[in-house]
Amino acid sequence: MSLTPHHLQLNQQGQLRHFLTIEGLSRELLTELLDTADSFLEVGERAVKKVPLLRGKTVCNVFFENSTRTRTTFELAAKRLSADVLNLNISTSSTSKGETLYDTLQNLEAMAADMFVVRHGDSGAAHFIAERVCPDVAVINAGDGNHAHPTQAMLDMLTIRRHRGDFENLSVAIVGDILHSRVARSNMLALKTLGCPDIRVIAPRTLLPEGIDQYGVRVFNDLRVGLRDVDVVIMLRLQKERMQSGLLPSESEFYRLYGLTRETLALAKPDALVMHPGPINRGVEIESDVADGPQSVILKQVTYGIAVRMAVMSMAMTGQTTQRQLTQEAN
Amino acid sequence: MRLTIEGARVIDPASQFDEITDLHIAAGHIQAIGAAPEGFNASQRIDARGLIACPGLVDLNVALREPGHSRKGNIASETRAAAAGGVTTLCCPPDTRPVLDTPAVAELILDRSQAAGNARVLPIGALTKGLEGEQLSELVALRDAGCVAFTQGLTPMAGNRILRRSLEYAATFDLTIILTPQDADLAEGGMAHEGPTASRLGLVGIPESAETVALARDLLLIEQTGVRAHFSGLTSARAMDMLATAQARGLPVTADVAAYQLLLCDEDLVGFSSQLHVMPPLRSAADRRALREAVQSGVVQAIASHHRPHEAEAKRVPFAASEPGISSVEILLPLALTLVADGLLELPAALSRVTSGPASALGLPVGIGQLQLGGAADITLFDPAQACEIGRNWLSRGSNCPFIGQGAPAAVTHTLHGGKLVYQLT
Numbered sequence: 133m134s135l136t137p138h139h140l141q142l143n144q145q146g147q148l149r150h151f152l153t154i155e156g157l158s159r160e161l162l163t164e165l166l167d168t169a170d171s172f173l174e175v176g177e178r179a180v181k182k183v184p185l186l187r188g189k190t191v192c193n194v195f196f197e198n199s200t201r202t203r204t205t206f207e208l209a210a211k212r213l214s215a216d217v218l219n220l221n222i223s224t225s226s227t228s229k230g231e232t233l234y235d236t237l238q239n240l241e242a243m244a245a246d247m248f249v250v251r252h253g254d255s256g257a258a259h260f261i262a263e264r265v266c267p268d269v270a271v272i273n274a275g276d277g278n279h280a281h282p283t284q285a286m287l288d289m290l291t292i293r294r295h296r297g298d299f300e301n302l303s304v305a306i307v308g309d310i311l312h313s314r315v316a317r318s319n320m321l322a323l324k325t326l327g328c329p330d331i332r333v334i335a336p337r338t339l340l341p342e343g344i345d346q347y348g349v350r351v352f353n354d355l356r357v358g359l360r361d362v363d364v365v366i367m368l369r370l371q372k373e374r375m376q377s378g379l380l381p382s383e384s385e386f387y388r389l390y391g392l393t394r395e396t397l398a399l400a401k402p403d404a405l406v407m408h409p410g411p412i413n414r415g416v417e418i419e420s421d422v423a424d425g426p427q428s429v430i431l432k433q434v435t436y437g438i439a440v441r442m443a444v445m446s447m448a449m450t451g452q453t454t455q456r457q458l459t460q461e462a463n
Numbered sequence: 464m465r466l467t468i469e470g471a472r473v474i475d476p477a478s479q480f481d482e483i484t485d486l487h488i489a490a491g492h493i494q495a496i497g498a499a500p501e502g503f504n505a506s507q508r509i510d511a512r513g514l515i516a517c518p519g520l521v522d523l524n525v526a527l528r529e530p531g532h533s534r535k536g537n538i539a540s541e542t543r544a545a546a547a548g549g550v551t552t553l554c555c556p557p558d559t560r561p562v563l564d565t566p567a568v569a570e571l572i573l574d575r576s577q578a579a580g581n582a583r584v585l586p587i588g589a590l591t592k593g594l595e596g597e598q599l600s601e602l603v604a605l606r607d608a609g610c611v612a613f614t615q616g617l618t619p620m621a622g623n624r625i626l627r628r629s630l631e632y633a634a635t636f637d638l639t640i641i642l643t644p645q646d647a648d649l650a651e652g653g654m655a656h657e658g659p660t661a662s663r664l665g666l667v668g669i670p671e672s673a674e675t676v677a678l679a680r681d682l683l684l685i686e687q688t689g690v691r692a693h694f695s696g697l698t699s700a701r702a703m704d705m706l707a708t709a710q711a712r713g714l715p716v717t718a719d720v721a722a723y724q725l726l727l728c729d730e731d732l733v734g735f736s737s738q739l740h741v742m743p744p745l746r747s748a749a750d751r752r753a754l755r756e757a758v759q760s761g762v763v764q765a766i767a768s769h770h771r772p773h774e775a776e777a778k779r780v781p782f783a784a785s786e787p788g789i790s791s792v793e794i795l796l797p798l799a800l801t802l803v804a805d806g807l808l809e810l811p812a813a814l815s816r817v818t819s820g821p822a823s824a825l826g827l828p829v830g831i832g833q834l835q836l837g838g839a840a841d842i843t844l845f846d847p848a849q850a851c852e853i854g855r856n857w858l859s860r861g862s863n864c865p866f867i868g869q870g871a872p873a874a875v876t877h878t879l880h881g882g883k884l885v886y887q888l889t
Contacts, residue, residue: 346659
């Protein structure tokens with residue numbers, strides 16, 4: 133008696149039908165996604181910023197956690213693909229009336245939604261929806277608990293690729309609260325899959341998850357050692373709660389040891405990219421001058437985020453539609 | 464009614480009896496093993512050739528969900544499921560609503576289980592009032608009402624002082640205490656074994672030390688107070704070491720493990736199936752190996768189902784939001800028998816872990832968990848050659864079982880409780 137997990141994200145032809153995690157996706161698929169996003173970047177520069185790929189489709193942004201930036205870029209991405217968009221902030225509506233996640237989504241499905249973009253505080257929530265609630269609706273994970281934030285990872289990859297060409301000879305450092313970061317988890321997986329040879333994580337032991345070596349990364353506790361000669365620095369947001377739970381003594385000690393300043397950035401390669409998934413805490417994990425400095429691509433990341441989300445949405449919609457046709461033919 | 468079970472391989476682990484023979488039952492008791500007593504005229508016969516007859520199974524941990532959680536199950540439904548699993552004696556934990564901390568609740572459970580008539584139910588009383596960990600329950604009154612042991616379950620004591628006092632008080636009256644060590648503070652917010660899998664899934668981890676820190680404290684206090692103690696649902700390799708060391712030093716502590724812990728491990732959580740959300744959590748493959756070895760060596764005397772039926776909605780949510788537990792009393796035997804299939808134990812020894820082992824661990828009345836002349840005819844018959852699909856004719860109200868749909872290596876064919884046929888495979 134044993135249990136075998138199955139592959140949820142791909143249709144029978146190996147196309148993306150849900151986008152839940154980077155885990156299990158091939159280098160070819162991630163590269164295709166980046167190529168598609170590249171082609172959509174050009175759409176954003178046109179006077180009429182629309183393509184008709186999702187015309188007649190309904191995309192529901194279902195956010196159980198607040199996030200202005202992520203929700204807005206998903207909304208823009210869907211609109212540029214000509215979809216109808218519905219935004220739902222569930223934290224303030226149905227669940228407080230006692231409706232379950234299951235019922236909320238089944239109701240939305242009954243309104244003929246074609247795609248759910250879901251952010252939820254529970255790790256595995258997007259898996260749950262794709263597997264148990266609405267397998268026929270394309271589900272895009274916009275962040276689930278500490279588990280995954282795959283569209284953020286892919287926009288980070290697009291940012292790196294557009295500025296550095298490829299991943300083959302890069303050193304990338306991820307700095308800060310790895311333990312609670314879905315961005316870090318998805319980034320480590322994406323960098324590995326795309327062939328980045330030197331992935332470093334830099335944090336005190338209290339902010340590192342157990343078994344971090346499974347990601348094939350090098351662990352540094354000292355920022356000044358870990359940043360040496362890296363090509364890319366990805367800073368993570370530090371939540372205030374971390375001080376109360378005994379993981380860190382204070383913001384200022386964290387900043388002193390792990391904050392990215394002009395001084396510590398100087399240890400990296402001279403033209404090293406500075407990235408951050410946002411929102412940034414100036415003076416907590418990153419110095420203002422660095423965040424706004426010439427090496428920072430933090431705002432570029434936001435721009436690329438729209439193109440990446442357009443790519444994910446169009447690919448998942450195609451994969452889901454193809455799967456529906458395959459299932460109909462089989463019946 | 465006079466019943467003869469003909470031609471079964473009769474295995475009684477307690478007396479090391481293992482022969483193909485007949486069992487003769489009258490007035491609810493075993494009258495003879497082998498030749499029929501003079502003048503015995505069976506009114507009913509079971510042709511049991513090819514089947515194995517063993518003592519009715521003893522399951523030390525079966526949540527019946529009554530009173531208070533009827534959406535999840537009730538005494539009638541869950542004892543019927545137990546009978547289908549070959550379980551004729553079961554202990555139910557005190558986390559009912561109201562909590563089993565007064566004789567009235569114990570009496571209600573006993574009355575309803577007697578009315579249902581599917582199995583012998585032995586309640587476990589709450590060690591503290593309301594399981595709040597602050598004030599002792601009336602342990603002697605609860606004993607007199609039928610409670611065979613006392614536990615706090617996974618709910619923490621207010622402090623070590625009340626824990627020590629409660630063990631001391633229990634020792635005064637030679638009561639048995641059941642402990643499930645898990646330091647609530649170290650486990651805070653956790654839902655899976657702290658390790659690479661939980662890290663990758665972004666699930667908050669429960670470190671092994673949540674179990675071992677509490678176990679170390681418990682062992683010291685048991686030694687100091689001299690209380691009779693049994694550990695229920697241990698999960699880690701390190702805990703197995705600590706238990707073996709304590710036993711080697713002469714501390715009379717016993718233990719059971721959850722049957723599913725012998726088959727599943729944290730790696731199975733990939734995919735986030737809420738069916739695998741259990742508490743204490745599924746640990747690593749190495750821990751699972753150590754648990755199996757401890758069952759093999761006898762450091763762990765008992766395998767219990769840790770049956771926790773749930774309504775569908777309790778599991779139809781993301782992993783982290785789901786309620787922990789597996790409905791498993793119906794498959795206790797096939798889960799235990801995987802140890803035989805894997806070559807860890809001979810069949811009689813494996814059966815002892817679900818019959819005489821648990822009975823003696825809790826010091827249950829003589830006759831329970833064994834085949835005894837003149838004793839109650841609690842007998843389970845099963846077909847070791849008949850594979851069956853788990854979940855067909857599922858009886859528990861909770862269908863929250865990750866093994867449903869899989870093949871089981873053996874099938875319970877008949878269960879007799881007090882000489883009455885309470886289950887028959889159709």
